Amino acid sequence: MSEMMRVENIAKSFTLHVQQGAVIPVFKNINMTMNAGDCIALTGASGAGKSTFMRMVYANYVCHEGNIFVRHLNDWVDMVHAEPHTILNVRRHTLGYVSQFLRVIPRVSTLDVVMEPMKIFGIAAEEAQVKAEGLLARLNIPPALWSLSPLTFSGGEQQRVNIARGFATEYPIMLLDEPTASLDAENKAIVLDLITEAKDRGTAILGIFHDAAARDAICTSEFDISQYRVASDA
Numbered sequence: 001m002s003e004m005m006r007v008e009n010i011a012k013s014f015t016l017h018v019q020q021g022a023v024i025p026v027f028k029n030i031n032m033t034m035n036a037g038d039c040i041a042l043t044g045a046s047g048a049g050k051s052t053f054m055r056m057v058y059a060n061y062v063c064h065e066g067n068i069f070v071r072h073l074n075d076w077v078d079m080v081h082a083e084p085h086t087i088l089n090v091r092r093h094t095l096g097y098v099s100q101f102l103r104v105i106p107r108v109s110t111l112d113v114v115m116e117p118m119k120i121f122g123i124a125a126e127e128a129q130v131k132a133e134g135l136l137a138r139l140n141i142p143p144a145l146w147s148l149s150p151l152t153f154s155g156g157e158q159q160r161v162n163i164a165r166g167f168a169t170e171y172p173i174m175l176l177d178e179p180t181a182s183l184d185a186e187n188k189a190i191v192l193d194l195i196t197e198a199k200d201r202g203t204a205i206l207g208i209f210h211d212a213a214a215r216d217a218i219c220t221s222e223f224d225i226s227q228y229r230v231a232s233d234a
């Protein structure tokens with residue numbers, strides 16, 4: 001199986017400038033690899049650093065120690081040291097991230113929210129629209145809502161729009177932060193199907209799933225981040 005991601009010796013601590021520079025250590029010495037077709041469950045107690053780890057892989061959070069290599073267009077990019085334009089390219093073509101909450105841009109329609117990453121990827125507008133409509137329908141977002149901003153949607157509706165947006169482009173690597181957290185059983189099953197289809201295509205997936213049944217149904221292995229926890233002296 002081809003290797004898609006390799007994390008070497010990363011550590012994270014937060015420095016709180018508002019509190020005289022107090023340092024809050026989170027974890028250290030994390031090593032992991034992810035192959036095409038893997039679906040790895042990132043587990044650990046609340047506060048263990050699961051979301052933090054994911055944000056570091058996506059280069060949203062600075063990493064002061066270690067390397068995070070992702071395979072990008074037959075090359076390896078270290079997300080810790082890459083230039084901003086390289087990071088943007090990796091996010092455009094290689095690395096998808098479904099955050100826990102949709103970041104809603106005012107006045108942009110739901111359809112445009114879902115189509116945006118496909119347009120950036122270079123997919124033609126008509127094709128992107130067909131794909132976006134198909135995903136929204138599959139995720140039970142009524143067509144009457146497609147032209148509206150998701151700003152006033154329910155939590156579960158916003159989450160499904162976020163998932164449609166994340167899955168519209170077939171990224172080789174995907175990060176999923178609690179993608180089924182606020183969904184009912186029917187919609188949860190649809191999202192698990194989407195994840196399984198991506199995995200079967202060879203996408204390497206790292207996911208946080210609060211729900212053990214969902215995890216057991218789709219994950220190929222588990223990575224427990226708690227074992228890398230650094231106790232705070234405070």
Ligand SMILES: Nc1ncnc2c1ncn2[C@@H]1O[C@H](COP(=O)(O)OP(=O)(O)OP(=O)(O)O)[C@@H](O)[C@H]1O
Nearest residue numbers: 014015024026044045046047048049050051052053
């Ligand atoms: N931007 C930040 N500034 C300071 N501390 C932070 C920041 N982000 C996260 N933390 C701290 O890092 C630790 C890990 O947080 P994180 O959100 O990664 O946990 P988690 O494992 O995803 O938990 P949950 O299961 O509750 O979502 C927590 O103690 C949190 O307070």
Ligand SMILES: [Mg+2]
Nearest residue numbers: 050051052208
């Ligand atoms: Mg979290």
